[in-house]
Amino acid sequence: MLGGLVSSALSSVAEQMAQASEAAAATQERSARLVQSSAELRRLLGGPATLLGPISQASTSTSINGVRRQRIILTMPVADAGGRIVGEALAERELGEGPRDQAGPLELTVRLSSGKIVRLDDSSVPPATIDVEWKRVD
Numbered sequence: 001m002l003g004g005l006v007s008s009a010l011s012s013v014a015e016q017m018a019q020a021s022e023a024a025a026a027t028q029e030r031s032a033r034l035v036q037s038s039a040e041l042r043r044l045l046g047g048p049a050t051l052l053g054p055i056s057q058a059s060t061s062t063s064i065n066g067v068r069r070q071r072i073i074l075t076m077p078v079a080d081a082g083g084r085i086v087g088e089a090l091a092e093r094e095l096g097e098g099p100r101d102q103a104g105p106l107e108l109t110v111r112l113s114s115g116k117i118v119r120l121d122d123s124s125v126p127p128a129t130i131d132v133e134w135k136r137v138d
Contacts, residue, residue, distance in 0.1 A: 020059035020070065023095055027072045028054060031091040031108055034120050035078065041110065041118055047081035049110075051089055070095045078110055087112035 032051045035041060041049045056075035061068060071094045078087040087110055094104035106122040 020061075020072070023070060023072045023093075024054070024057055024059065024074060027074055027091055027093045027106065028076065030093075030106055030122070031074065031076065031089060034106065034108055034122070035089060035110065038110075038118070038120055040120075041078075044112065044114075044116055044118070045080045045086060049081075049086070050079050052077040052079055052085075055088075068096070078112070085113075087114075 028051070035049050035051050038049065054074045054076050056073075058073045060071045062071075063069075071092070074089075074091045076089045076091065077085045078089050080086045089108055089110045092107045096104075108120040110118040110120065112118070
């Protein structure tokens with residue numbers, strides 16, 4: 001009986017870890033697109049900026065009155081076009097875990113080594129591009 005209880009608890013933890021990993025990857029991808037499309041960062045750095053892989057990552061889950069929420073926090077280095085680290089980005093996002101819940105806005109703060117702070121928001125991220133080729137077959 002105790003073995004089944006422990007197995008169930010471990011299964012639940014493994015599922016939560018998998019969900020956190022997926023959410024972190026999606027947050028990182030969206031953050032990278034936001035940094036790459038930022039005209040302000042491009043102006044400040046004299047060229048395009050890119051995000052490198054996370055150096056710190058945290059995830060918390062809460063359940064209040066049956067409503068589950070997950071918060072993802074990532075810290076990622078920011079590099080200039082030459083690959084030099086020029087700052088760090090802190091990305092925070094809250095996600096719903098139900099079928100009707102939507103992701104909250106991505107809050108991204110970039111702190112450059114020059115001391116400048118650039119806050120970017122989700123609304124300026126261009127939608128993902130899908131390249132489609134259409135051919136007529138007779």
